[in-house]
Amino acid sequence: MKYLNHWKVYGIGAVGLSFALTEFILSLAFNTSFHIMGVDIAEFISSMLSQFFLLILVSYGKILFANLVFYFVLGSILYFISLDLSLSRKTQWFILLVITFLSWIHSVAMYPQLYGEFFYIRYPSLQFILHFITDWIPPLVVSFFLYSLVAFVLVRYSFLFLTQREKNHSFILCQILLFAILHYYGSLVGLFLLAILLPWLHLHWKKISDSKIILFCLGIIFLGFSPYLWDKTQFLIHTRSLEAKTSKPNIFILSADSLRYDKLGFLSGNKEISPNIDDFAKESIIFKDHHVTIPRTFPSWADLLTGEYSMAHGIRDMFPAPSEKKNIGNQRFPTLAQILRRHGYYSAVVGSFAADIFPRANWSFDDVYCPDFNAKILTVQRGLDSQMFFLPILTGSFLFGGNYLVEVDGLSTLGDGKRVMPKWKSAILRNSKNAMFLVAFSSVVHFPYTPPYPYYKKFTKRNYYGKYKYLKFVDPSSDEKPSHEDIEEIRNIFDSAVHAYDAEFGEMIQFLKDNNLYEESIIILTADHGEALYEDIHGQGHGEHLRGENVTKVPLLIKFPKSYPIDMVAKNILQEDASSHKSYSGLTSSVDLFPTLLDYLAIPLPSQKPGKSLLGLLQADAIDTKRTAYSETGIWFSDRGNHFFQHQRIPYPNILQLHKVIPEEDYQIMITDYQYRETIAFAKHRMLINEKYKLIYIPTREGVVYELYDRLKDPNNQNNLWPSGSLGPEMKRELQDLILKESKSKLVGEYILPTSLP
CATH class of the missing domain: 3.40.720.10 (Alkaline Phosphatase, subunit A)
Known part of the structure; x- marks a missing residue:
């Protein structure tokens, strides 16, 4: 029973914890997707679930932990304010809801791209909400309201403490200051320690003298500015000594x-x-x-x-x-x-x-x-x-x-x-x-x-409300060309x-x-x-x-x-x-x-x-x-679509089939199969340019294709000059010589074949 009584003191954050848990579960239930920017990654998720279920569980647990700690501390602050103002639990819940909703409105107005999938892929019928927020609500308005609310609470309890010397008022004041600084610096560990110590700190707060409380509050404020002051002081000291030491x-x-x-x-x-x-x-x-x-x-x-x-x-x-x-x-x-x-x-x-x-x-x-x-x-x-x-x-x-x-x-x-x-x-x-x-x-x-x-x-156009109003959704497998209006946007x-x-x-x-x-x-x-x-x-x-x-x-x-x-x-x-x-x-x-x-x-x-x-x-x-200058293509992420380059390439699987998760390399996503790596290197398009011309080497299953373009007259490379036969051979030899010099490769007919990989 004594053990349980100790845990009861953490009831101060019960409203915050219940709010965080409800928000987490509802978001998980109604806003989980197997897409990234509209691209289906269900296959990747399926392989991850089968191989790294514990890893996924830990990852989601990390998010839940941060959520619970944040709302526990915020809920604890509301708890002590509610004792002073006689607020019910429903009112505390409502205040948390308002703070969260206002923060969401600010975020949507500030970073609408964060919510692109939600509004354009999962719930397109709700796009009018996104458009209304971004068209009519500047983030500054929401920030002003939130900061005014916090400033009002700080001023109120500062005034009450200085005039009435009530310990509860000073405790709320210091609690808000500590929370604000830890939140500003994004210290989850600090916030967690505050969550653990808050109930016990409140029990012993009345024993602390008013002068020490004032010093404690001033110390918290100084703590918030100290990283910048330290950096600036170090800079002034070092730059003066550096000027004397080096040029x-x-x-x-x-x-x-x-x-x-x-x-x-x-x-x-x-x-x-x-x-x-x-x-x-x-x-x-x-x-x-x-x-x-x-x-x-x-x-x-x-x-x-x-x-x-x-x-x-x-x-x-x-x-x-x-x-x-x-x-x-x-x-x-x-x-x-x-x-x-x-x-x-x-x-x-x-x-x-x-x-x-x-x-x-x-x-x-x-x-x-x-x-x-x-x-x-x-x-x-x-x-x-x-x-x-x-x-x-x-x-x-x-x-x-x-x-x-x-x-x-x-x-x-x-x-x-x-x-x-x-x-x-x-x-x-x-x-x-x-x-x-x-x-x-x-x-x-x-x-x-x-x-x-x-x-x-x-x-961007204010009256454009298409898919690309805030960002460009990317699907490397799609060859559908957007409309003229979409391309312009x-x-x-x-x-x-x-x-x-x-x-x-x-x-x-x-x-x-x-x-x-x-x-x-x-x-x-x-x-x-x-x-x-x-x-x-x-x-x-x-x-x-x-x-x-x-x-x-x-x-x-x-x-x-x-x-x-x-x-x-x-x-x-x-x-x-x-x-x-x-x-x-x-x-x-x-x-x-x-x-x-x-x-x-x-x-x-x-x-x-x-x-x-x-x-x-x-x-x-x-x-x-x-x-001359040299360049080459990267990897093709997709093996689908009707893009012109998909018809001009040595085929290999898409990135979801090529990659592996390597636990020994801190779970990095890598292409480790030697055969695939060799094919990727072999399949690359390669380019050599001089001040006037561009030569492109393109290996295909049917043989090597060369394209030659006049960079000055034809910057979009629409007129291939290679068939004329008179301009490209010298650049071709120069490109081949460069590759053979700089890499471990050999010529097999017209193909450039890598002979060794790292």
């Missing part, structure tokens, strides 16, 4: 997934889409014909950060085998972060869902502030998707903060870069005692194109995402300027690949084919330190337009950045690299018109 420039690579070169305002003429990038362009060198080596995120970054092609290091797709990913950072393929660390640099990478590649290989960054991706995280994310009334709490719609589950940052429908901005700033403030190499990788432009409020309204939401990234970029640049880190730093703006948006027959996406300019051609803008006289160094090469933009019109590749940075820092290359230092190109007397 090494800080290096910042600011990148957006899928950012198209032609979408930037200084090129397109649209002054509204990227004003911050346009301002930055005036102080940078613009490389006008820059291409990535492979239009898929994982291998593209592997190429950039090692200075080697994917056919050399083995990261050819998004799901590398253990033997492939172990190449990154080894003696043969050291990364930029690894080399710069040896020369006194601190390195870090920050990003949202598309940056999940960085925890999955040894890139040698000192700190990685990116979401991970594996089967454990995927099951939590599918569980979160069903919890549509708890998601607003986790994504900051209730008093900001609330990031109790790290899996939230990996949601593909939550590309808001502002959520990871504090991590980027903190990485700079905390580690400024050394020169810095920082990568910031944004996902907001990656499909499903998820600009938050107010950016999703910037270029897809391009509009893409432009809105570019505009959202421009705001992120502007905030990062302003932060560097405010902290005197801008002028003497090397700052690079680029992308891992571009994006096809229904030009000609190219469809939408990246990595499936190499036609057109929009998939491999990406921005490259480099601002060198102010003390580096780039205008004098490159005076014979650079072009300058009427808007004072300085540009280099020659062909460049993403593998050029590795030798460029080491060249600037006078660090010897660890081995011969396929790329060239851009400094050497800029210092030349003339543009190298004979230069």
Whole structure:
């Protein structure tokens, strides 16, 4: 009986617990789906259930635990307020319902993409609710109401405590302050400890003197500000000592997934889409014909950060085998972060869902502030998707903060870069005692194109209420071409995402300027690949084919330190337009950045690299018109559909059949079957371009097909010049020689056959 009496004190959170449990069960019952962005994954879920049932159970238990802890503490606060105001249990339930509903409205208005499946796939008859909220209710209105409610309670109990010196009033006040700080920092452990201690703290609260209570409240407030104050103090101390120690420039690579070169305002003429990038362009060198080596995120970054092609290091797709990913950072393929660390640099990478590649290989960054991706995280994310009334709490719609589950940052429908901005700033403030190499990788432009409020309204049509009003649903197996109106809206939401990234970029640049880190730093703006948006027959996406300019051609803008006289160094090469933009019109590749940075820092290359230092190109007397650039396709996720590239490929199964979950690799999703890996490498389309022409190598079951296009006259690659027979053979030999040099391959007839894989 004594044991049971101890547990009775936790009855203070009974209303919160019952509310959380009810909400969890109802959401699970009515909002569970076997689709991701409309794509049926029932087969994947079925295999996961049979192999990893315990893993799924733990994942859903994690969500339930966070739900119960949050509402227990919030319900406990309401319990003590109800004692003061004589509120019934029904009234407490109603207040929790109102808080949750208002948070949901805020979240829908702020991130409508989070609820795209609910409104467009599961319950399309309820779309009018989504449209009404996004059309008529600004998130600021809901935030104002919620903050006013909390402010009223805080002011009321502060006043009552100071005037009446009632212990219950001070207890409620301190309880709210503690909850607010723990919620802001997303500390689930802290909130759990508070939930355990609250009943016992209340029992002993009356013994604490008023002066100690006041000091305790002030201490809580100071605790909330202390992380920022500590970071700022460390930054001021370190930057002063650093200025006396070194002249090494800080290096910042600011990148957006899928950012198209032609979408930037200084090129397109649209002054509204990227004003911050346009301002930055005036102080940078613009490389006008820059291409990535492979239009898929994982291998593209592997190429950039090692200075080697994917056919050399083995990261050819998004799901590398253990033997492939172990190449990154080894003696043969050291990364930029690894080399710069040896020369006194601190390195870090920050990003949202598309940056999940960085925890999955040894890139040698000192700190990685990116979401991970594996089967454990995927099951939590599918569980979160069903919890549509708890998601607003986790994504900051209730008093900001609330990031109790790290899996939230990996949601593909939550590309808001502002959520990871504090991590980027903190990485700079905390580690400024050394020169810095920082990568910031944004996902907001990656499909499903998820600009938050107010950016999703910037270029979209207010009176459009079709499927693509807020995001682009993606099904790689579907070859159905949207209507002309839908395509226009897809391009509009893409432009809105570019505009959202421009705001992120502007905030990062302003932060560097405010902290005197801008002028003497090397700052690079680029992308891992571009994006096809229904030009000609190219469809939408990246990595499936190499036609057109929009998939491999990406921005490259480099601002060198102010003390580096780039205008004098490159005076014979650079072009300058009427808007004072300085540009280099020659062909460049993403593998050029590795030798460029080491060249600037006078660090010897660890081995011969396929790329060239851009400094050497800029210092030349003339543009190298004979230069070529290489690229290849990624993996085909689907083996279905009537896309043109499905008729021009060596077939292999779709990704749901190719992949395996590897428990020994922290449940990473990988392609480990050697035969499939060999087929994927063999089936790739490969491309070589020069300043005028593009040659594409396409292996098929019937033989090798070549396509040759005039890049200048035919940018959409509609007129194949290969049959003319006079222009392509030299480029063909050059492409074959390059592949045989850079990879373990051989020619078997016309086919390029990989002879060895990692």
